[in-house]
Amino acid sequence: MTDLSVKNSTPLLQVEGLHMSFPAGSGIASKKHAVVRAVDNVSFTIEEGKTFGLVGESGCGKTTVGKCILRVYRATGGKIFYMGTDITGLPDKQFNSFRREIQLIFQDPYGSLDPRQSVYSILKEAIVCDGKRHSKEQIRARVNELLGLVELAPAMSGRYPHEMSGGQRQRLGIARALACEPKLVVCDEPVSALDVSIQAQIINLFKELQKKLGLTYLFIAHDLAVVRHIADTIGVMYLGHLVEVMDAEKLYTSPVHPYTRALLSAVPITDYDVERSRRREVLQGEVPSPINAPSGCPFHPRCKYATDVCRQTMPELRDMGDGHFSACHHPCTGAALQQEQTAQG
Amino acid sequence: MANKAKRRRPEALNVFFGRGILVKLCVGILAAFFVISIFGSWLTPYEPTAIDTSNTLQGPSLAHPFGTDALGRDVMSRLISGAQVSLLTSVLSGTLAAIIGITIGLIAGYFGGVINTVIMRLVDMVLSIPALVFAMVIAFILGGGVPSIVVAIGFTLIPTYVRMVNGLVAGLRENDYIVAAQIIGQKNRRILFKHLFPNCFPSLIVLYTMNLGTAIMMEATLSYLGIGIKAPQATWGNMVSEGYDYLLLNPWLCFVPGVMVILVVIAFNVVGDGLRDSLDPRLRGKL
Ligand SMILES: Nc1ncnc2c1ncn2[C@@H]1O[C@H](COP(=O)(O)OP(=O)(O)O)[C@@H](O)[C@H]1O
Ligand code: SF4
Ligand SMILES: [Mg+2]
Numbered sequence: 001m002t003d004l005s006v007k008n009s010t011p012l013l014q015v016e017g018l019h020m021s022f023p024a025g026s027g028i029a030s031k032k033h034a035v036v037r038a039v040d041n042v043s044f045t046i047e048e049g050k051t052f053g054l055v056g057e058s059g060c061g062k063t064t065v066g067k068c069i070l071r072v073y074r075a076t077g078g079k080i081f082y083m084g085t086d087i088t089g090l091p092d093k094q095f096n097s098f099r100r101e102i103q104l105i106f107q108d109p110y111g112s113l114d115p116r117q118s119v120y121s122i123l124k125e126a127i128v129c130d131g132k133r134h135s136k137e138q139i140r141a142r143v144n145e146l147l148g149l150v151e152l153a154p155a156m157s158g159r160y161p162h163e164m165s166g167g168q169r170q171r172l173g174i175a176r177a178l179a180c181e182p183k184l185v186v187c188d189e190p191v192s193a194l195d196v197s198i199q200a201q202i203i204n205l206f207k208e209l210q211k212k213l214g215l216t217y218l219f220i221a222h223d224l225a226v227v228r229h230i231a232d233t234i235g236v237m238y239l240g241h242l243v244e245v246m247d248a249e250k251l252y253t254s255p256v257h258p259y260t261r262a263l264l265s266a267v268p269i270t271d272y273d274v275e276r277s278r279r280r281e282v283l284q285g286e287v288p289s290p291i292n293a294p295s296g297c298p299f300h301p302r303c304k305y306a307t308d309v310c311r312q313t314m315p316e317l318r319d320m321g322d323g324h325f326s327a328c329h330h331p332c333t334g335a336a337l338q339q340e341q342t343a344q345g
Numbered sequence: 346m347a348n349k350a351k352r353r354r355p356e357a358l359n360v361f362f363g364r365g366i367l368v369k370l371c372v373g374i375l376a377a378f379f380v381i382s383i384f385g386s387w388l389t390p391y392e393p394t395a396i397d398t399s400n401t402l403q404g405p406s407l408a409h410p411f412g413t414d415a416l417g418r419d420v421m422s423r424l425i426s427g428a429q430v431s432l433l434t435s436v437l438s439g440t441l442a443a444i445i446g447i448t449i450g451l452i453a454g455y456f457g458g459v460i461n462t463v464i465m466r467l468v469d470m471v472l473s474i475p476a477l478v479f480a481m482v483i484a485f486i487l488g489g490g491v492p493s494i495v496v497a498i499g500f501t502l503i504p505t506y507v508r509m510v511n512g513l514v515a516g517l518r519e520n521d522y523i524v525a526a527q528i529i530g531q532k533n534r535r536i537l538f539k540h541l542f543p544n545c546f547p548s549l550i551v552l553y554t555m556n557l558g559t560a561i562m563m564e565a566t567l568s569y570l571g572i573g574i575k576a577p578q579a580t581w582g583n584m585v586s587e588g589y590d591y592l593l594l595n596p597w598l599c600f601v602p603g604v605m606v607i608l609v610v611i612a613f614n615v616v617g618d619g620l621r622d623s624l625d626p627r628l629r630g631k632l
Contacts (some may be wrong), residue, residue, distance in 0.1 A: 059571050062396050070528055072524055072527070096416065096530070099528075099530045100529060100530045101529075103524070103529075104524075106521045106524075106525065108521060111520060111521040111522065112521035112522050112524075112525045112526075113522055114522040114526075114543075114544070115544070116543045116544060125526070125531065125539070126529045129529045129530040129531050130530065131530075173525075176525065177529075179529070180530070216605050240552070268369065281427060
């Protein structure tokens with residue numbers, strides 16, 4: 001595997017060859033052998049203060065990557081370095097010192113809030129869990145400060161989750177995460193359960209908080225439209241594999257992986273010239289089951305460029321220069337595309 | 346909207362009493378049962394064990410509203426004394442079972458794994474034995490009397506709590522708010538008691554209520570069979586059993602305590618059922 005970071009300073013998070021398999025099904029017969037390879041050899045790096053956008057269709061393993069980093073799941077392979085420390089093998093006791101520095105924003109804000117706790121009690125719990133002593137006034141002040149950070153009125157502190165709107169609940173979820181003074185925040189599709197009109201507000205809130213508090217994000221989304229507003233680097237996942245990594249700015253010009261190009265086709269572009277000149281690539285077929293993942297390139301059953309080599313050997317993530325990596329035997333580079341276009345006439 | 350929290354309690358009450366006359370009636374029965382049991386000592390017109398050989402097997406009269414038994418003891422006083430025993434044994438055994446059963450269920454359900462499997466197998470085993478037989482064996486081993494009956498019935502009821510809590514926790518544990526609590530660094534013990542237990546509470550109230558009825562039924566049966574609480578202490582169960590000998594002479598002796606047991610047991614079940622509906626947030630009005 002190529003080393004993705006060539007910086008001298010230690011990145012905040014470094015994921016190396018992450019694997020996560022779950023036992024598949026509950027049948028006695030199938031239990032022993034079949035596994036779901038939810039995450040397969042995923043590597044990426046996030047520099048402090050930056051945002052890494054992880055994109056892919058639902059079921060491709062994005063949440064699992066996040067939960068491995070948070071140690072909700074114990075990775076079955078690979079290493080995760082947090083500030084240079086390998087946290088995968090760390091005993092629980094030692095991991096506790098990092099525990100609160102890595103936080104999660106949930107996809108479903110309602111489900112992530114205890115229905116029997118008020119806003120105040122939810123935030124208080126997160127504040128006092130650091131094990132230090134807090135006076136009542138300190139807690140009250142901190143709750144108000146957190147509510148202010150996520151732009152909720154102090155009067156909300158008496159509310160219960162069922163009395164709040166979706167956007168307010170997600171703000172509360174963010175406030176709870178901030179109560180732990182995190183460095184790294186894993187945002188697992190934090191806006192996909194919200195109304196479109198609210199999504200932009202929450203995304204802007206994430207951006208402001210990053211600026212104010214110097215947060216680092218792993219921002220997960222199932223479509224490119226959301227992450228391109230917030231991410232510095234974008235990683236595209238398919239069936240447990242990371243298939244392409246590139247700068248967010250180069251998203252429209254540089255993707256060379258057929259899957260990224262297909263995802264991109266689904267994103268509306270406001271620039272008329274770009275929109276007119278780009279080629280639509282419609283994804284065909286279903287995502288195969290991760291239990292019987294296809295041999296070779298995981299994308300080959302749906303890829304129109306697939307050849308024999310794709311069906312037999314797994315493409316490695318290759319350096320395309322300028323921090324751009326792609327795992328494809330036949331990357332759609334400029335030359336290849338031109339050739340194809342002239343062939344089509 | 347802001348006062349929704351304050352409205353929640355009355356709302357649950359509305360659903361509860363909205364279920365009709367039967368629920369109100371049963372609440373009345375239980376209220377009377379509790380008041381009579383608690384203040385019983387001041388209410389008994391006669392000493393429940395005072396024998397009066399000149400006044401045996403009397404029918405109802407002003408002096409003895411439910412008549413007298415074969416030893417001339419006042420039936421009403423004995424009924425009240427029996428109610429005290431019923432309430433005492435059912436509350437004690439129900440609480441004993443609840444404390445032990447809920448704790449085991451919470452731990453087994455939250456940590457899962459081998460402990461959980463072993464505990465649930467044990468529970469299934471105990472539940473496959475008829476509850477009454479199980480209670481009879483324990484009562485027989487420990488001998489009669491209130492403490493042994495409490496232990497016998499309590500142990501019989503433990504598996505019902507373990508099973509319910511285990512099922513509830515297995516479901517609740519998957520909730521994101523439990524994951525969230527772990528991620529903010531909350532301790533397991535606190536997660537159990539701060540998040541899991543409160544979210545099990547409504548269902549447990551229902552089970553507790555219904556188990557009070559079951560306990561009263563069991564105590565009456567054990568006392569009827571002579572392995573429960575022994576004479577001269579009056580209980581509804583041994584009153585039925587003693588009255589049975591005079592069924593034709595004075596049917597009151599048998600029927601009155603029997604009907605009391607049935608009324609109170611049914612009342613506990615109806616109220617438990619009503620609570621289930623009113624405490625279920627899915628049936629409660631949503632915003
Ligand atoms: N706890 C689990 N047990 C078994 N399989 C799981 C579990 N979590 C996720 N999976 C499987 O792993 C794959 C990836 O899931 P997930 O990471 O949730 O995808 P995404 O977040 O991209 O939608 C899916 O096939 C899913 O069924
Ligand atoms: S490796 Fe082959 S099958 Fe896979 S994406 Fe590239 S061209 Fe398509
Ligand atoms: Mg997901």
